[in-house]
Amino acid sequence: MKKNMVIAQSGGPSAVINASLAGAVKRALESDEIGEIYGSLYGLEGILKSETVNLRDEFRDPSDIEKLRNTPAMALGSCRYKLDMENEDETEKILAWVKDNNIGYFFYIGGNDSMDTVHKLSDYFALKLPGVKVIGIPKTIDNDLMNTDHTPGFSSAARYIATSVKEIYTDTLSYDKPTVTFVEIMGRNAGWLAASSVMARGEDCSAPHLVYLPEVPFDEDEFRQELKEMVDREKITVVAVSEGLRNREGKYVSSSESQSHDKFGHAMLKGAGTYLEEIAKDMGYKTRTVELSLLQRSAGHCVSQTDREEAFICGEKAVEAALNGETGVMIAMERIPGDEYRIEYKSEIISGISNREKMIPEEWIEGRNVTSQFTDYMKPLIGEEPLPYHYRISGKMKR
Amino acid sequence: MKKNMVIAQSGGPSAVINASLAGAVKRALESDEIGEIYGSLYGLEGILKSETVNLRDEFRDPSDIEKLRNTPAMALGSCRYKLDMENEDETEKILAWVKDNNIGYFFYIGGNDSMDTVHKLSDYFALKLPGVKVIGIPKTIDNDLMNTDHTPGFSSAARYIATSVKEIYTDTLSYDKPTVTFVEIMGRNAGWLAASSVMARGEDCSAPHLVYLPEVPFDEDEFRQELKEMVDREKITVVAVSEGLRNREGKYVSSSESQSHDKFGHAMLKGAGTYLEEIAKDMGYKTRTVELSLLQRSAGHCVSQTDREEAFICGEKAVEAALNGETGVMIAMERIPGDEYRIEYKSEIISGISNREKMIPEEWIEGRNVTSQFTDYMKPLIGEEPLPYHYRISGKMKR
Numbered sequence: 001m002k003k004n005m006v007i008a009q010s011g012g013p014s015a016v017i018n019a020s021l022a023g024a025v026k027r028a029l030e031s032d033e034i035g036e037i038y039g040s041l042y043g044l045e046g047i048l049k050s051e052t053v054n055l056r057d058e059f060r061d062p063s064d065i066e067k068l069r070n071t072p073a074m075a076l077g078s079c080r081y082k083l084d085m086e087n088e089d090e091t092e093k094i095l096a097w098v099k100d101n102n103i104g105y106f107f108y109i110g111g112n113d114s115m116d117t118v119h120k121l122s123d124y125f126a127l128k129l130p131g132v133k134v135i136g137i138p139k140t141i142d143n144d145l146m147n148t149d150h151t152p153g154f155s156s157a158a159r160y161i162a163t164s165v166k167e168i169y170t171d172t173l174s175y176d177k178p179t180v181t182f183v184e185i186m187g188r189n190a191g192w193l194a195a196s197s198v199m200a201r202g203e204d205c206s207a208p209h210l211v212y213l214p215e216v217p218f219d220e221d222e223f224r225q226e227l228k229e230m231v232d233r234e235k236i237t238v239v240a241v242s243e244g245l246r247n248r249e250g251k252y253v254s255s256s257e258s259q260s261h262d263k264f265g266h267a268m269l270k271g272a273g274t275y276l277e278e279i280a281k282d283m284g285y286k287t288r289t290v291e292l293s294l295l296q297r298s299a300g301h302c303v304s305q306t307d308r309e310e311a312f313i314c315g316e317k318a319v320e321a322a323l324n325g326e327t328g329v330m331i332a333m334e335r336i337p338g339d340e341y342r343i344e345y346k347s348e349i350i351s352g353i354s355n356r357e358k359m360i361p362e363e364w365i366e367g368r369n370v371t372s373q374f375t376d377y378m379k380p381l382i383g384e385e386p387l388p389y390h391y392r393i394s395g396k397m398k399r
Numbered sequence: 400m401k402k403n404m405v406i407a408q409s410g411g412p413s414a415v416i417n418a419s420l421a422g423a424v425k426r427a428l429e430s431d432e433i434g435e436i437y438g439s440l441y442g443l444e445g446i447l448k449s450e451t452v453n454l455r456d457e458f459r460d461p462s463d464i465e466k467l468r469n470t471p472a473m474a475l476g477s478c479r480y481k482l483d484m485e486n487e488d489e490t491e492k493i494l495a496w497v498k499d500n501n502i503g504y505f506f507y508i509g510g511n512d513s514m515d516t517v518h519k520l521s522d523y524f525a526l527k528l529p530g531v532k533v534i535g536i537p538k539t540i541d542n543d544l545m546n547t548d549h550t551p552g553f554s555s556a557a558r559y560i561a562t563s564v565k566e567i568y569t570d571t572l573s574y575d576k577p578t579v580t581f582v583e584i585m586g587r588n589a590g591w592l593a594a595s596s597v598m599a600r601g602e603d604c605s606a607p608h609l610v611y612l613p614e615v616p617f618d619e620d621e622f623r624q625e626l627k628e629m630v631d632r633e634k635i636t637v638v639a640v641s642e643g644l645r646n647r648e649g650k651y652v653s654s655s656e657s658q659s660h661d662k663f664g665h666a667m668l669k670g671a672g673t674y675l676e677e678i679a680k681d682m683g684y685k686t687r688t689v690e691l692s693l694l695q696r697s698a699g700h701c702v703s704q705t706d707r708e709e710a711f712i713c714g715e716k717a718v719e720a721a722l723n724g725e726t727g728v729m730i731a732m733e734r735i736p737g738d739e740y741r742i743e744y745k746s747e748i749i750s751g752i753s754n755r756e757k758m759i760p761e762e763w764i765e766g767r768n769v770t771s772q773f774t775d776y777m778k779p780l781i782g783e784e785p786l787p788y789h790y791r792i793s794g795k796m797k798r
Contacts, residue, residue: 013573018790041795042575053794067790072566074573075792163700167471171697174412174473176441181693264681282663293689294580298570300787301562302700388699391417391466393474395452396440 003104008040010110013073014153016311022069023315043079072300105322111140119354122328133322136330143192144357147348148332152311155381156303158196166200169207182289184273194242204390207238210368214244245272304383317345341380402503407439409509412472413552415710421468422714442478471699504721510539518753521727532721535729542591543756546747547731551710554780555702557595565599568606581688583672593641603789606637609767613643644671703782716744740779
């Protein structure tokens with residue numbers, strides 16, 4: 001007997017989360033065991049409010065799957081919803097909706113919080129409605145999910161960040177004056193994204209010259225010394241800063257000390273980049289801060305093709321896992337050792353993933369830089385197409 | 400008798416100014432009448448300090464011309480140098496360098512200020528050293544040079560801006576909450592760049608919903624009303640703001656009223672986007688500001704191919720004009736009327752260009768929006784390749 005499926009997206013947008021949705025829908029459309037394919041609007045909220053769309057109707061034209069695959073951010077919409085299993089009103093609403101709609105397959109695409117939801121729901125259904133398969137599909141630009149080599153969304157954000165840092169550096173080289181440019185990069189706890197800026201480096205680019213990660217406590221005196229040494233050496237300096245940079249007490253530097261107020265008296269939160277910029281300005285440098293902001297997570301025009309392909313396959317594999325009877329798992333990627341980059345897709349038990357965070361390994365960090373272990377890890381993720389080569393006039397460089 | 404040439408870059412970087420340099424060097428290498436090809440480092444300063452590079456040596460390998468053509472920002476370096484003809488010390492230094500190096504051809508790539516330099520130098524040499532040909536090659540992302548349909552650099556910046564605005568809007572659609580996102584765009588006097596954000600619009604994108612240009616005075620009460628109406632209608636709203644937005648008194652809104660101070664007591668300049676954001680926050684909206692910052696002028700990964708090609712040709716045409724004996728002119732582009740986009744390159748007398756600025760024609764602006772005359776003008780400039788189609792779940796849109 002055919003069962004229906006439901007799929008939802010949750011957490012922050014990425015450039016390829018729709019590719020995972022597209023992969024899952026495509027695979028579901030190929031299956032004889034799946035009846036209706038529901039999309040829940042705005043994460044779990046769609047189920048709680050009975051606001052779903054019929055994706056079988058939506059994707060009558062297969063070329064639309066391809067369009068969806070290439071669209072950044074979240075076509076179904078997202079929520080920042082923390083499922084509370086103690087709230088019986090809510091859990092019963094979900095249970096009732098799943099029963100009423102004859103759901104046999106439940107897919108949730110997201111990051112850490114979303115995998116917590118997958119964990120809770122798979123336990124809950126195992127008890128209340130055995131037979132409902134609940135599968136997590138990984139998605140986070142932060143790359144902080146356990147038990148997977150990396151997460152879909154990360155590589156595209158990294159590609160955008162590296163490309164932008166290289167272009168920012170190339171821009172600042174236009175002038176013959178010492179300048180310090182701070183690039184503020186997403187990542188509240190793990191520094192994967194800020195670190196990925198080093199992929200800008202090459203024969204044609206020495207930036208970023210310093211990298212400030214949440215994994216390494218920030219100290220103002222140290223920073224002043226590190227920056228002075230670097231500007232003395234490089235003159236034109238680019239500093240990558242994670243928004244999650246913290247001091248030795250574990251407090252975000254961006255939240256500490258005096259905050260400014262706007263003309264209406266509202267506190268104006270400043271970012272970690274601006275915080276460091278103020279110190280550099282106090283040291284007498286000409287400074288600027290560039291926040292990569294929303295663009296780093298939704299830059300569909302600059303995705304890693306590898307990332308998009310992997311996100312799509314994760315969606316397909318999730319449907320296959322559910323059809324094989326699995327539940328309470330997340331689709332994960334394992335990198336096969338060897339010279340050639342190859343990924344094996346597998347299912348990982350959700351309890352080993354939810355509520356944990358993967359940081360950059362300590363041995364991959366060296367002072368305010370990362371090691372070649374990090375760059376070796378990143379290289380195939382950024383994508384085959386190299387960042388365009390930026391020509392430098394050799395006569396100018398010799399000067 | 401062979402004469403040598405010198406070429407320099409000046410003003411702000413763009414994604415295609417090196418394409419103009421590449422075009423000029425390529426054409427010069429093909430000529431039998433040109434001896435050495437000097438590049439002046441950091442604009443005119445290179446000549447004043449005798450810091451030049453030999454571009455004939457530099458480009459022994461023709462594939463390097465192609466690399467230079469694809470590199471954003473300024474390979475020779477730039478200056479913000481205002482030539483003062485009253486300063487005889489300087490003018491004589493330039494004259495001496497030009498004589499000593501047997502220069503017959505002098506090329507300056509830049510915007511308004513640079514064309515002022517071309518104007519002054521061509522008059523000066525006509526008097527002091529007749530026979531030296533001085534030619535301007537247009538470059539400015541601001542698109543504010545007179546007597547040319549548009550300027551190399553503008554179309555690529557416009558393409559990046561439109562792409563980014565579309566991706567920002569797609570990102571903000573992920574959540575089911577009213578939000579106002581301000582995108583601050585370059586342009587101190589003319590609103591061409593901020594207006595170009597409308598090229599984001601299409602079947603798949605309604606943003607930007609409001610466009611604030613320097614050409615239309617800003618009034619806070621009007622803004623509050625315009626914004627309220629728009630958020631009531633759109634819910635998720637994106638506002639494009641020119642950094643050069645001014646009030647009725649002609650003052651930049653970003654410079655007016657209270658400025659914040661950092662923890663060291665330095666004034667923190669806020670941008671026009673942040674200024675409008677503060678008002679929107681005061682109205683109770685959830686807000687964010689994204690500054691496109693340096694990236695909009697140096698995003699080599701997102702250029703308009705049309706722009707790059709035109710910039711290259713402008714470089715070639717400048718050398719041809721000089722070889723034909725012209726001086727005191729800038730290479731300009733004229734759009735040939737007709738359905739197909741075609742450009743005719745011509746020389747325009749520099750006195751009609753320097754120290755003037757081209758604004759968006761009044762009749763192309765309508766309230767906080769631009770007319771179809773503007774979008775018709777922009778369409779071929781952005782490039783043939785369309786912005787990728789962003790898929791919208793129709794069931795979600797109907798909700």
